[in-house]
Amino acid sequence: MKKILVINGVNLNMLGIREKEIYGNQSYQDLMFYIKTESSRMGLDVTCVQSNYEGKIVEYIQEAYQKYEGIIINAGAYTHTSIAILDALKAVQIPTVEVHLSDINNRDEFRKFSYIGLYAEKQIVGKGFAGYKEALEYLKNK
Ligand code: DQA
Numbered sequence: 001m002k003k004i005l006v007i008n009g010v011n012l013n014m015l016g017i018r019e020k021e022i023y024g025n026q027s028y029q030d031l032m033f034y035i036k037t038e039s040s041r042m043g044l045d046v047t048c049v050q051s052n053y054e055g056k057i058v059e060y061i062q063e064a065y066q067k068y069e070g071i072i073i074n075a076g077a078y079t080h081t082s083i084a085i086l087d088a089l090k091a092v093q094i095p096t097v098e099v100h101l102s103d104i105n106n107r108d109e110f111r112k113f114s115y116i117g118l119y120a121e122k123q124i125v126g127k128g129f130a131g132y133k134e135a136l137e138y139l140k141n142k
Contacts, residue, residue, distance in 0.1 A: 001045040004139055005068040005094075006035060006132065007060055008050040009075035009085075015101075022102050024128060031129055038133045042140050054078055054085065061088035070139035071096040072132060079104070079114045086115040095142055097135035100125045 008028070011018060016027035026034075032048055039046035047068075049060050057075060064071060071094050075085055079100070089096055096119060103126030104111040117123050122138055124131040 001043060002070065002140060003045045003047070003068045004039070004070040004072060004136065005060070005064050006046060006048040007057060007071060007073045007075070008048070009057055009073070009078050010052045010054075011076045012074060013050050013052070022107075024101070026129065031132070034129045035132055035136070039136055042136055044136060044140055046136070054082055057082075058084050058088045061085065061092055064094055065092040068094055070094060070142070072099055072135040072139070073097075073116060073120070074099045074101070075116055079116050080110055082115055086119055089116065089119040095139060096120045097138055098123045099131045099135050101128050101131065102126060 013028045015023055015031060016025055028050065035046060035048055051057050057078065073096060075082060078085055098114065098116045098120035104114065105125060124134050127134065
């Protein structure tokens, strides 16, 4: 079974509470259920983690070294600021897909730039939960 690590970053634990008009009504727990359901259907071994701390996300990536065959990451706002997360991804050299629930290219100007995007081999935006499914499918078929 292919091992995939799903990393959700800052404020993703607030899904269902935060800016519902942008991120919808479903909670982080709903997202976990969705990912577990889809990944078991696809025969993938998926671990999901979430943190609001940049350094913790860096550690999750470092610990994935030689353990996971793919990373799916939605770093939240750190997407637009974190050279540290970019460097960690470059260090471990694991195929990575960047996911965003909202379409970061059609919101505030400052959301258009993604440090993660400098490393990720694929970026999926604006598809809500389905973006994670598309990312799982992409890594499965790699
Ligand atoms: C987000 C988009 C980011 O710009 C924002 O800071 C988030 C969520 C998304 O999933 O659409 O926290 O990553």
